[in-house]
Every structure is written in C-alpha cells, then in structure tokens.
Amino acid sequence: MYDIVVIGAGVTGSASARALSRYNLKVLVLEKEEDVCSGTSKANSGIVHAGYDAVPGTLKAKLNMEGSRMMEQLSKDLDIPYRRNGSMVVCTDSARMDALKRLYDRGVENGVEGLKIISGDEARKMEKHLTKDAVAVLYAPTAAVVCPFELNIAMAENACENGVEFRFDTEVEKIEKTPSGFCIETKDGDSIDTAWVVNAAGVYADRFHNMVSAKKLHIVPRRGEYCLLDSECGGHVSHTIFPQPTEMGKGILVTRTVHGNLMLGPTADEIEDKEGTCTTAEGLDKVLQGAGKTVEDIPYRKIITSFAGLRAHEEGGDFVIGEARDVPGFIDVAGIESPGLTASPAIGEMVARIYGNRMHPEKKTQWKGTRKGIPRVREMDMEERNALVRQNPAYGRIVCRCEQVTEGEILDAVHRPIPARSLDGIKRRTRAGMGRCQSGFCSPMVMDLLNKEAGIPFEELTKSGKGAELVVGETKEERA
Numbered sequence: 488m489y490d491i492v493v494i495g496a497g498v499t500g501s502a503s504a505r506a507l508s509r510y511n512l513k514v515l516v517l518e519k520e521e522d523v524c525s526g527t528s529k530a531n532s533g534i535v536h537a538g539y540d541a542v543p544g545t546l547k548a549k550l551n552m553e554g555s556r557m558m559e560q561l562s563k564d565l566d567i568p569y570r571r572n573g574s575m576v577v578c579t580d581s582a583r584m585d586a587l588k589r590l591y592d593r594g595v596e597n598g599v600e601g602l603k604i605i606s607g608d609e610a611r612k613m614e615k616h617l618t619k620d621a622v623a624v625l626y627a628p629t630a631a632v633v634c635p636f637e638l639n640i641a642m643a644e645n646a647c648e649n650g651v652e653f654r655f656d657t658e659v660e661k662i663e664k665t666p667s668g669f670c671i672e673t674k675d676g677d678s679i680d681t682a683w684v685v686n687a688a689g690v691y692a693d694r695f696h697n698m699v700s701a702k703k704l705h706i707v708p709r710r711g712e713y714c715l716l717d718s719e720c721g722g723h724v725s726h727t728i729f730p731q732p733t734e735m736g737k738g739i740l741v742t743r744t745v746h747g748n749l750m751l752g753p754t755a756d757e758i759e760d761k762e763g764t765c766t767t768a769e770g771l772d773k774v775l776q777g778a779g780k781t782v783e784d785i786p787y788r789k790i791i792t793s794f795a796g797l798r799a800h801e802e803g804g805d806f807v808i809g810e811a812r813d814v815p816g817f818i819d820v821a822g823i824e825s826p827g828l829t830a831s832p833a834i835g836e837m838v839a840r841i842y843g844n845r846m847h848p849e850k851k852t853q854w855k856g857t858r859k860g861i862p863r864v865r866e867m868d869m870e871e872r873n874a875l876v877r878q879n880p881a882y883g884r885i886v887c888r889c890e891q892v893t894e895g896e897i898l899d900a901v902h903r904p905i906p907a908r909s910l911d912g913i914k915r916r917t918r919a920g921m922g923r924c925q926s927g928f929c930s931p932m933v934m935d936l937l938n939k940e941a942g943i944p945f946e947e948l949t950k951s952g953k954g955a956e957l958v959v960g961e962t963k964e965e966r967a
C-alpha cells in the first residue's frame with residue numbers, strides 16, 4: 488500500500504514527487520514510457536515566462552509568478568543550466584498599441600518586476616536583428632531560458648535520491664475508488680493500492696479524472712511545431728522575441744535556447760489525436776513565416792531538425808490543480824499547458840501543501856534538496872578538463888563530435904539514480920545526438936556503450952522505448 492501514487496513523470500509529476508519526498512511517505516511514480524520527460528515536457532520552448540500573459544487572479548498567473556521566482560535558485564540547487572535573457576513582445580502595428588499596453592497592465596497586476604514598454608528604436612539597439620517594423624516592444628527583463636529535459640530529469644532524480652520509487656513502461660489503465668483509497672490497474676495486469684493519487688498525466692489527465700469524478704474535464708491537445716537551428720546561429724538573437732499574443736497563445740517566438748541553438752515556433756493547432764506529435768509541411772511553413780515577422784535575416788539553411796509538442800488545453804482555460812471535490816484523496820494536476828514548465832516547481836509545492844494540510848505527514852530529518860549533475864566537459868577550461876581526464880580517461884574520449892560529449896558523460900548517464908536506457912535517454916541527459924548531425928555519427932558508439940555498460944542486448948536497444956528498436960538482426964544472418 489502506497490501513501491501516494493503519482494501518474495506521469497513529466498515536469499509536474501516529477502516536481503510533485505520531489506516536493507512530497509520531503510515527508511516520510513511511500514511515494515510511487517508510474518510512467519507509461521521508458522523514461523522521465525517523455526510527454527509534453529520534452530517538446531516545448533523552454534522559456535521561463537516572466538508572467539504578463541496569464542489573466543490576473545488565475546492559477547496560471549499565480550503559479551507562473553511563483554515558478555519564475557523559484558527557477559534560478561532551483562537551477563543552482565539541481566545543477567542545471569539557466570539563463571536570464573529577458574523577453575520582448577513586438578508590436579509591429581501602431582493600431583495594436585492598446586493591446587500591448589493591456590499586456591503591460593496585466594503584467595504589472597501579476598507583479599512582474601522591471602516590465603516596461605520601449606520604442607522600436609530602443610529595442611533594435613538591444614536586439615540588432617529585430618524587425619524594422621517594430622513600433623514598440625514590451626520588455627520583460629525577468630524572463631529566462633532553461634533546458635526542459637534537464638529540469639525534468641533533475642527534479643525526478645532528486646525525488647528518487649530522497650526515496651521516491653519510479654516505475655517505467657507502466658501504463659495505468661484503470662483507477663477505482665476503494666474503502667482505503669484507490670486501486671490502480673496497469674496495462675500489464677498489476678494492481679497497486681494507494682491512499683492518494685496525483686493525476687499528472689498531461690494530455691491524458693482528463694481520462695483519469697473522469698474515471699473517478701462526476702464533474703468532467705475535457706482536454707484538447709493543441710499542437711505546437713518547431714524548427715531548431717544549429718548552435719552556430721544562437722547568437723542571432725539574445726532575447727526571446729514574441730509577436731503579440733492571440734486567443735490561441737503566445738505566437739511564434741524566436742529564441743536562443745539555453746544551450747545556444749536558435750529555436751523558432753511553436754504553431755498552435757487544435758487536434759484530436761493525443762499522440763499527434765508529428766510535424767507537417769503547413770505547420771513548419773507557418774513557423775518560418777511567423778518567425779520572419781519579428782526577426783530579420785534568420786539563417787533558415789541552418790535548420791537541423793523539427794519537432795512538435797502537445798499543449799494540454801482544458802476547456803476552462805486555467806490550470807486545474809486540487810483535490811477533486813467529490814473524490815477525497817485524488818489530486819488533479821490537469822490542463823497544464825504553458826506556462827506549465829515555468830510553474831512546475833510551484834505546482835509541486837502546491838500539491839505537497841494540499842496533501843500536507845489534510846494528512847499532516849512527518850517531515851524527514853535528512854531530506855537533501857540539492858543534486859549534482861553530469862559534468863559538462865565542453866563547458867570546462869583546459870585545466871579542468873585535464874584534471875578530470877587524469878581521474879578518468881573516459882572524459883578525454885569524444886563520442887558526439889557536434890556537441891563535444893565524452894564517453895565519461897555517457898557512462899555517467901547510464902549510472903544515474905534514474906538511468907538512461909535508450910538513445911533519447913542519453914541524448915536528453917548529455918546532449919549526445921543533439922547537434923547538427925542529429926546522431927548520425929555518434930549513435931553506433933552510444934549503442935555500443937549502452938550494450939556494454941547497461942547490459943542491454945543490441946536487438947533490445949531502442950531510440951525511445953518499445954516499438955523504436957534500432958536493429959533487427961545481424962546483416963550476414965539473412966545471407967547464410
């Protein structure tokens with residue numbers, strides 16, 4: 488019998504697990520995919536939003552502000568990259584100045600620090616490729632960028648180090664209310680008893696909520712498509728540049744990612760398929776056209792990949808977080824579309840508070856809120872590298888040439904508290920395969936290391952879990 492089962496190991500499930508790990512509780516996280524960060528949390532803009540978008544008084548506004556204020560310290564505690572680059576919302580039509588002013592007022596009401604409207608000329612001095620059409624800009628110095636993978640992985644690892652159990656490849660099929668709490672049935676036929684449930688299942692959160700509650704939720708996936716450019720283009724802009732928002736969202740942005748790539752997107756299209764993360768020709772066209780409206784001379788020839796993520800848009804338009812009224816012990820973390828990444832640390836704290844206020848659990852005396860990440864050899868100076876290589880020569884052998892990732896880092900990824908088991912797992916932890924060749928050169932070496940170090944037979948190695956196997960057999964077998 489668990490005290491709490493969290494469904495979903497995205498940023499909100501992992502943040503909830505980490506916050507709950509402060510208490511003497513038996514906590515289990517169930518994830519249908521083979522790793523953490525396999526849903527929406529792996530495919531977004533990675534922006535720590537300043538907080539002027541959300542309507543004042545909503546949960547989105549409150550948790551955006553709290554999360555944005557927590558993020559810098561959290562990234563130090565969890566040893567993950569964070570860069571406060573500031574954001575700009577660009578007005579290119581003087582007839583829409585009123586809307587820009589309304590956005591400013593909203594930000595002030597939400598408590599965004601340092602927010603101001605500046606002229607197009609002033610903004611161009613700060614951002615040389617900003618469109619000449621910019622009439623005015625809403626400048627938010629507190630906006631930042633993070634790596635969504637590292638944030639998600641670090642929160643999960645830290646929860647794990649503090650005693651939370653994680654089970655992967657475990658799909659929840661059914662939840663039933665029992666006299667002592669809930670019985671969760673998995674697709675593999677296991678039954679798990681728990682007193683409380685945290686429903687952090689992303690686009691599927693409505694499904695689990697509706698299994699136990701009479702008051703129904705309806706989540707519509709809103710697909711966002713992106714283009715990612717090579718890291719040599721990251722300096723094209725230094726701020727995150729947005730157009731003015733519309734009903735469908737914040738619009739197509741242009742930003743330097745925390746790792747120095749240039750990113751364009753996302754689109755916003757409502758779809759029915761909760762697994763519909765494919766990119767489309769029309770969507771990518773919209774991305775290129777949209778990006779060109781705020782930023783000039785984008786080096787489109789340097790695009791190295793495209794991808795898409797699904798926003799979990801709930802019909803009410805706000806985050807749905809709290810104990811379901813008619814189901815005591817069932818905490819929803821639903822409708823977590825943008826700014827869910829920014830808000831995630833605050834969402835985790837909110838979940839722990841909801842549980843704590845009702846159950847008054849005992850705090851652990853030995854909780855450790857910090858964690859050390861994998862060494863980033865490419866960011867080290869020669870002296871640091873030499874010292875590390877003397878300790879362990881594997882840090883001197885480059886495996887991924889594009890991103891300068893060493894064998895030592897890949898071996899670390901295989902031995903973390905939540906170990907990488909696939910090419911994508913290695914990629915998200917180390918960046919091996921993230922560069923311009925998109926793993927063309929390094930994947931055989933990474934597979935070899937996964938085989939030797941994690942003991943996974945070649946024919947069971949995958950890109951991203953079951954169904955994404957990489958090899959089918961030995962080439963000479965067929966001919967024999």
Ligand SMILES: Cc1cc2nc3c(=O)[nH]c(=O)nc-3n(C[C@H](O)[C@H](O)[C@H](O)COP(=O)(O)OP(=O)(O)OC[C@H]3O[C@@H](n4cnc5c(N)ncnc54)[C@H](O)[C@@H]3O)c2cc1C
Binds near residue numbers: 498501524829830
């Ligand atoms: C295009 C786009 C851009 C965005 N940009 C930003 C941004 O710049 N800044 C920002 O703050 N936010 C942004 N967001 C929002 C942010 O990415 C999300 O709010 C956040 O990632 C949601 O996290 P989550 O943990 O709730 O969901 P997810 O990451 O989707 O996690 C849910 C998990 O539940 C698992 N699951 C589902 N069903 C089951 C089951 N039956 N059994 C077990 N496990 C299950 C899934 O596999 C998944 O891993 C963006 C979103 C999109 C789509």
